[in-house]
Amino acid sequence: MNKGAASGIMEALWGWPPPVFDPAGPYASSVTTLAWVLLALGVAVTGIVIAALYVAIKGPERWRKKLGGEKAVWIGGIAFPAVVLTGLLIWGLALTASLTEPIRGREARVRVTGEMWWFRVEYLDPAGRVIVRDANELHLPLDRPVVLELRSADVVHSIWIPHLSGKMDMVPGRINQLRVEASRTGRFGGVCAEYCGGPHALMGFVTQVHEAADYDRWLAARAARQAQPVAAGATPGRPGAVVRDPAEPQRYDPALGWTLFRDTGCAACHRIAGTEANGLAGPDLTHVGSRLSLGAGILPNHRGTMIGWIADSQSIKPGNRMPSYDRLSAEELGHIAAFLEAQK
């Protein structure tokens, strides 16, 4: 069972220091530096304006004359803003260009598609072919830039991982690129940062940063699992992945769960590699048992939340595209959850 924190959304927005002031990589650092400089300039300008106001009201006659003179307007009203704002514009454009720089060579490539209201995640090989399909979480290698290829399947979304990079919109019919890089391992939350309809506030995801070698192994294992040929009859899952709780001998049966999964129609929207379940409308469930969250970064992943989500996702995330399967009995839900837990 995964005992991780509940919510990628909370991880993205909550905590001390606040995630936006706690960069965990070079791209986020550059954004944070610019933010601090903007804050400092804002404070300085506010201070100058207040001081000038004081002089204009209560200052000595000579100072007031100077302040009201043409020279003061030329310097304070035109030259200063022109120089500062031009400098900031150049800085800002250069920073944006570095965040959106296209692929040069060794970067990992991940396609992230905004959907109402979850993130489709596809890992690409250097030729741009999809090798692993996943959802609502992003695994990254340490100290290696990753280029996110951002798309939208429906409306405008925006991806924001405050610890790792700036925000970037996901616009229908367009491919945007955003670079992320992590210089420390750990888990970082992300959110959709552009209102995209009803459950927008419950559209999040989780980022996990691995040591580079661990990441390579992880990706290779997942790619191998995803390439597994379709086998009729067998219960899908990694061999040996089905661990039964000794305290609960055989009560819930993954094999029965698979039958129920198929017969209830889950496969119409959900894919599990190597099976006839090949629906692409909803998140790929090939690795759902090891998912860091459920419901797009909003729930921890364990038996209880899995059952609760399948049975009544509409209470948890009102308006989401998955119906509540309240016609399944508690026993049937248990079997399905046991089956899904085995999909590592």
Add this chain to the structure above:
Amino acid sequence: MQQVAVAAALLTVVACKPPPDDRTSLSADAAERGKAVIERVSCGSCHAIPGIDWPRGGAAPSLEDFDDVGLIAGALPNTPGNLAAFVRDAPAAKPGSTMPPMPITAAEAEDVAAYLYGMNDE
């Protein structure tokens, strides 16, 4: 004769008293910790729980007024000990329960019980 009847009546009353691990021993600190556990594990995925704004799942019974309920899951006397055991590993506490075991420690389970009893103490 009348005295015997009164004594018998009193005895029944005494027999109905809550067990020794009664609710007054549950501290506000424990309830506070219990709330954090409930939020982390997301008990709300299935239960509507007072004081937990989101989620309020509908898959399992609402826990409004839970401290006035006589039996946990219709089977176990509603005592803190039983409740802590039940929220941690329901199938072990009540064979046949459809609530799955929860990823929490025994101490965390006691805190959750403290929260569930403390929520309607007005």
